[in-house]
Amino acid sequence: MIVFEAIAAFFIVLGAFFMFVGSLALAIMPDMxxxxxxxxxxxxxxxxxxxxxxxxxxxxxxxxxSVHEFLIIVFVFITAPVSGMMIAKAFILTNHAVRPTLTATGTATGWATLDPGAPTSDRLPPAIKAD
Amino acid sequence: MIGVACIIAFSLATISLVLTGYRLVVGPDPLDRVLALDTLVINAIGLIAAMGVWFATSMYFEMSLLFAVFGFLSTVAFCKYILRGNVIE
Structure with a gap:
């Protein structure tokens, strides 16, 4: 009993500390x-x-x-990278000051954009490509 | 022991909410505000989970799940709006 309580208390304090560090980074870091x-x-x-x-x-x-927490953990672990990628993509595409500072992609289009001449069209099956 | 841990979690989560609210108000770019809103929702979920431990009830988890769903949806919708000027095209 006391062992489980100690483990739970340790993880709650650890999680609160990491949450605080993340919000502190959000508040004091210099750029986006x-x-x-x-x-x-x-x-x-x-x-x-x-x-x-x-x-x-x-x-x-x-x-x-209780498995409700596990449900929330799975949902947050799936959606947090997606929202991070969405924010980074919107930032790259809307902020024109950063775009020249990025490494060249090697193609005509820049970062975070769909390349129309990408090799994706070669990988499609012939029936779809004929259309 | 768990009470002290919950009080520490409440304090740190509240400070995190204040720091995130600072970025939400000050943030020079709209995307800073979107990111601050996303982090605000994550911090609120953590605070609600710690409250569920403190009151020894499992009633708050539906609320956490709803917060998670609406936080993710609002972040994606705001990003689409900033990127395209429209949410559903």
């Missing part, structure tokens, strides 16, 4: 990409640790196993 870097990792890890601690607590101390 560095601001994006903090919360997308630290907040996900912090939220995962808090929810894991809550799962351990309800399983070990209250004696009623």
């Amino acid at each position: 990409m560095r601001r994006l870097h903090g919360p997308t990792k630290a907040s996900t890890l912090g939220l995962g640790a808090i929810l894991f601690g809550s799962m351990v607590y309800s399983f070990g101390v209250r004696g009623e196993p």
